[in-house]
Amino acid sequence: MTPIQPKAIFQKAAEMGASDVHIAVGVPVTFRIADTLTPVSKGVVSEADVRKVIKTILGEARMKEFEKLREVDVSYTVTDTLRLRVNCHFERGVPSLAARLIPQNIPSLEQAGLVGQVEPFLSLNDGLILFTGPAGVGKSTSMAAMINAIRTSRPANIITLEDPVEFLFPRDGGGIVRQRQAGTDFDSFGEAMRRVLRQDPDVVMVGEMRDLETIGATLTLAETGHLVFGTLHTPNAMQTIDRIVDVFPPHQQAQVRSQLSLSLRAIIAQRLIPAAEGGLIAIREILVNNAAVAHLIRENHTPEIKTVLQTGAKDNMTTFEADAKRLHKEKRITDETLDAVLTSLGRK
Numbered sequence: 001m002t003p004i005q006p007k008a009i010f011q012k013a014a015e016m017g018a019s020d021v022h023i024a025v026g027v028p029v030t031f032r033i034a035d036t037l038t039p040v041s042k043g044v045v046s047e048a049d050v051r052k053v054i055k056t057i058l059g060e061a062r063m064k065e066f067e068k069l070r071e072v073d074v075s076y077t078v079t080d081t082l083r084l085r086v087n088c089h090f091e092r093g094v095p096s097l098a099a100r101l102i103p104q105n106i107p108s109l110e111q112a113g114l115v116g117q118v119e120p121f122l123s124l125n126d127g128l129i130l131f132t133g134p135a136g137v138g139k140s141t142s143m144a145a146m147i148n149a150i151r152t153s154r155p156a157n158i159i160t161l162e163d164p165v166e167f168l169f170p171r172d173g174g175g176i177v178r179q180r181q182a183g184t185d186f187d188s189f190g191e192a193m194r195r196v197l198r199q200d201p202d203v204v205m206v207g208e209m210r211d212l213e214t215i216g217a218t219l220t221l222a223e224t225g226h227l228v229f230g231t232l233h234t235p236n237a238m239q240t241i242d243r244i245v246d247v248f249p250p251h252q253q254a255q256v257r258s259q260l261s262l263s264l265r266a267i268i269a270q271r272l273i274p275a276a277e278g279g280l281i282a283i284r285e286i287l288v289n290n291a292a293v294a295h296l297i298r299e300n301h302t303p304e305i306k307t308v309l310q311t312g313a314k315d316n317m318t319t320f321e322a323d324a325k326r327l328h329k330e331k332r333i334t335d336e337t338l339d340a341v342l343t344s345l346g347r348k
Helices: 006-015 048-070 141-151 189-197 212-223 237-246 250-263 291-298 300-310 322-329 337-343
Strands: 020-023 028-032 036-039 069-078 083-090 093-103 126-130 157-162 176-181 205-206 228-230 264-274 280-288
Touching: 006 020, 006 048, 006 069, 006 083, 006 264, 020 048, 028 291, 036 157, 036 250, 048 069, 048 083, 126 141, 126 212, 126 337, 141 157, 141 205, 141 228, 141 264, 157 189, 176 212, 176 280, 176 337, 189 205, 189 212, 205 212, 212 228, 212 250, 237 250, 237 264, 237 280, 237 300, 250 264, 264 337, 280 300, 280 322, 291 300
Parallel strands: 126 228, 126 264, 157 176, 157 205, 205 228
Antiparallel strands: 020 028, 020 093, 028 036, 069 083, 083 093, 264 280
């Protein structure tokens, strides 16, 4: 196989409209295009090839760190218009990588398919807004679109804590955006979130609520008069609530439910499905924390939230089923795709 040229591979991925690049020993270089894995090299990748690519991305110093830690997340700039989020890791004793292409421009609410769904949240001054869903469904993209809409609509001091930094927010506008990267600008999410209160934030974005320390710090921050955005790898609103509560020891869970009932503003869960005109489109489940939802969270009656969600259209709530039917009515997804969505939700 011809030696891999990292920048050429990533530029080719961008030209082909790929969302992800996979480089692993013993298989061809593979792109994910419209949710389909597509081999793009004629031969398979050797260990020397992978090491060369990773060393190019990390540099000498971080390569040594990677060899020691066995896994690292970084952002990598190919050109002024092409950046990637890269996870380097080992599998069966050899290095491997998965890279996500980050769009150059932060999408508008319209481009992200959020118009008519999130506008009431843009004027909030405090509380917690969560984007949830499996990896690779566009949580970061949707969150960036919302934060950029806030940035351009009112002067705000916005601080992001990311691992790594993904979308780059412009410096123009009436407010300030500080983007801090784990490992470079801070060491611990929990410590960074405790210290962020000294930085006079209006809006804080936490890239991922990954453990008890981060989740606890996020809830506390949302209680102190700040608007906080975060992501979780949970499939729907109800499981998101359970995940947050269950990460804490049993003796703390009642307190956490009380915190969540007061600070939560909305959970926006999303999935990607085939669009009628090709590519993928997001469907969303949106839970708004009204008085009924807050009561059910506090009293540990999470399963009953489903009923409130299904009947909460007047409060800007929607289910995956209702959102899929809306997209079908707008002819943005096909009959077959709607049937597949309803079947996956157990509605057929």
